[in-house]
Amino acid sequence: MSGEDVSAGMKSHGRLSIRESRQPRDLLAEPQVRGAWTAQVITLFPEAFPGVLGLSLTGRALAEGLWNLRTTDLRPFGIGKHRNVDDTPAGGGAGMVIRPDVMDAALREAGPGLPVIYLSPRGKPFTQDRARQLANGPGMTLICGRFEGVDQRVLDAHDVEEISIGDYVLTGGELAAQVLIDATVRLIPRVLGNQESLAEESFSDGLLEHPQYTKPALWEGRAIPEVLLSGNHAAIAIWRRDMAERLTKERRPDLWRAYGETRMDPAKDRQLSGASDQSRNYREHQEEPKR
Template sequence: MSFAATVLTLYPEMFPGPLGISLSGRALEKGLWSLEARNIRDSATDRHRSVDDTPSGGGPGMVLRADVLARAIDAASPAGDDRPRLLMSPRGRPLTQALVRELAGGPGVVIVCGRFEGVDQRVIDGRGLTEISIGDYVLSGGEIPAMVLIDAVVRLIPGVMGKESSGTEESFSEPLLEYPHYTRPAEWEGRAIPDILVSGDHGRIAKWRREQALKLTRERRPDLLRGPDRD
């Protein structure tokens, strides 16, 4: 059974977008994973296909209605669907490589893309949505974050990347940033490839790469070295 991603959005035309090219696009064509983008407005019941209303208690903007969104979720993920239900939200649990690996090992995901000021809390609670954030900033909607999450997950599905080891030697596969990479030409603008990388001594190369990864992590992301729980 392939990994199945269902996205609930007000803008289904945004998909597959970048997910339809390169690694994820080729894997999509091969059937290693599937993508369905569903329009939340299809679950509206009035002639205007309304999906939002003013926030209770006052305030700016609009809020996605619980009843409309719940119908959309129920239609996309009926009883017996064991895929996790996610809501892309800046207040959510940070998206980490550990979470990406966990999702890649499952049957797929159902992702709700928020818009406006947010989503009625009752549908978050009533439909068991797990809020996920891709960073400490706010975007216009959840579609781009959903693409980020799906791209990160899909590339770890067996058969998507050319070499399985590619996914195990990257930044965040362990609590370290990735070491520097080099390739031909041997010298460029007076800068040479480090001698050790052309020495043929794989033990020394592995040690050098580990040292470089530690150095970069200490300099740029010391928080990664402070504890085992990075979720």
């Protein structure tokens, strides 16, 4: 009934600890790498994990014991013969709401010690800064909602943080949970092969990332910007910074305002505004239908 260790059977490092659980078989299925960052997921669909998290860099890091992944199946905590986990909304309305007693039992089984996060479209937007904060902690417990959500009382009782990954609605929180885990795990030391890449990607310094290019130098009549082939690292750094600022101003005014409050020279802001207008006019001209 308690968490299923998704990394069971994988290579592990360090001393292992086995946590108490309600069923004897779980004692054999729950080895954990002591001290490793842990993602614990409460879900009606534990089979959805690790999913894409078991592939590539995050999957390798999971196998090497750099982080732990546990799932807690919500269904066994359900009420009655059919293990119902939800009921109709108080006050009427469509859909069903996950019961507070059911979620409370699952949270208590998951145990204390980790921040608890509920994936919800009404939550605070997830950011790179929040991912860094979570990566620097011991881990997190994620609640994957379904139906119309979770009874507010259990969220209040457990001081649950609500986080959104965007202004849209999914059928459940499992995909959102994997987004949070991926964004956070990749910040854990040794998970990425090249830690320097973290310093240059989008949001690392409040800006979107500059455009990227690779071989061939000329493709379909489109050339790599000459500065990137010049070997002049100072000029390349300046170009990349300018492009990052230009893209951020054009595509994410919210980020640009926050960036401009502390770092942007007003004269350069006006210069980039003119460049963005020229770029937009050029694209519109290129997209005009030929007659």
